[in-house]
Amino acid sequence: xxxxxxxxxxxxxxxxxxxxxxxxxxxxxxxxxxxxxxxxxxxxxxxxxxxxxxxxxxxxxxxxxxxxxxxxxxxxxxxxxxxxxxxxxxxxxxxxxxxxxxxxxxxxxxxxxxxxxxxxxxxxxxxxxxxxxxxxxxxxxxxxxxxxxxxxxxxxxxxxxxxxxxxxxxxxxxxxxxxxxxxxxxxxxxxxxxxxxxxxxxxxxxxxxxxxxxxxxxxxxxxxxxxxxxxxxxxxxxxxxxxxxxxxxxxxxxxxxxxxxxxxxxxxxxxx
Numbered sequence: 479x480x481x482x483x484x485x486x487x488x489x490x491x492x493x494x495x496x497x498x499x500x501x502x503x504x505x506x507x508x509x510x511x512x513x514x515x516x517x518x519x520x521x522x523x524x525x526x527x528x529x530x531x532x533x534x535x536x537x538x539x540x541x542x543x544x545x546x547x548x549x550x551x552x553x554x555x556x557x558x559x560x561x562x563x564x565x566x567x568x569x570x571x572x573x574x575x576x577x578x579x580x581x582x583x584x585x586x587x588x589x590x591x592x593x594x595x596x597x598x599x600x601x602x603x604x605x606x607x608x609x610x611x612x613x614x615x616x617x618x619x620x621x622x623x624x625x626x627x628x629x630x631x632x633x634x635x636x637x638x639x640x641x642x643x644x645x646x647x648x649x650x651x652x653x654x655x656x657x658x659x660x661x662x663x664x665x666x667x668x669x670x671x672x673x674x675x676x677x678x679x680x681x682x683x684x685x686x687x688x689x690x691x692x693x694x695x696x697x698x699x700x701x702x703x704x705x706x707x708x709x710x711x712x713x714x715x716x717x718x719x720x721x722x723x724x725x726x727x728x729x730x731x732x733x734x735x736x737x738x739x740x741x742x743x744x745x746x747x748x749x750x
Contacts, residue, residue: 504625505562506745508633511621511688514742516695518569518733523644523699525726526576528707530584532719533577539585546578554634558627563745565738572637573730579641580700587649594650601643608635609689620685622746636689644696652701658713659705666698 509515533542553571560567586597612632613619624633651662673690676682707722708714737743 506622506625507557507560507563507568507630508621508624508745509563509565509568509737509743510745512743514733514737516691518730518737519572519692519695520699521726521730521733522569522572522576523641523696524703525699525723525730526573526580526641527645527648527700528703528719528726529723530577530580531704531707532723534581534584535719539581539589543578543581543585546574546581550574550578557634558630565734565743569730569734571634575634575638575641576696579638579696580645583642583645583649587646594646594654598643598646598650601639601646605636605639605643605693608632608639612636618685619689621688640689640693641696644693645700648697648700648704651697652704659701659708660713663698663701663705666694666701670694670698 530542530546533545536542537545550571553567553574556567557571583597583601586592586600587594592600609619612629612635616623616629616632621633624630648662648666651657651665652659657665670691673682673687677684677687703722703726704714706715706717707719708716710716
């Protein structure tokens, strides 16, 4: 795939000296970008969407949001403390980012009454600010450079913002623009192919292609998960958010278990 993988495109590092040596010699804390990565990522986006909706209805938005925040903080602490990439810790943190990111975007709309078009633009600007600060401070946005606590903090700030942005964008197309969940999923499935084609035929930078696709995985997975979970009168299949969340959780656990055993997504420098 043309999305960022080991050796894909030049990565410019402006910082030298001890910090540069430390970043180059430390172990990567994120998985290698493979087809397994994208499959697991899309499943986590769908699972986070339906789980957030299920918990908000079952517990109320305040309690659900509090539990989501506690789970997110606990898993991010575990991720930062881990000496190297661990499939179980990393993907559990991604799941909680997905759940809490959905809650954050929903609270902005449901509680604060902010239209999805406005929140989509706001989260886009926040994401641009995070990426700009990351690049200005580190000289690269490559996930293969995530080998220091500072870069890891930038990485997870970016990931959290992409989930909130993707949630708002998916709800914008499905609800405000009246495309419906299934049609929105089809639209994002087409759009996510654009960076792949641009990277292959137009020379789009691999890092830019990666983050472009990464942002789109959120509304892609969430749109199809919503389509399966919401009632028939809302344009869905009516399977229920609880059952859909459970099935997706089982699939994610099976995939992560496979990756933990097979090491198919082990970072390129894992044996350093």
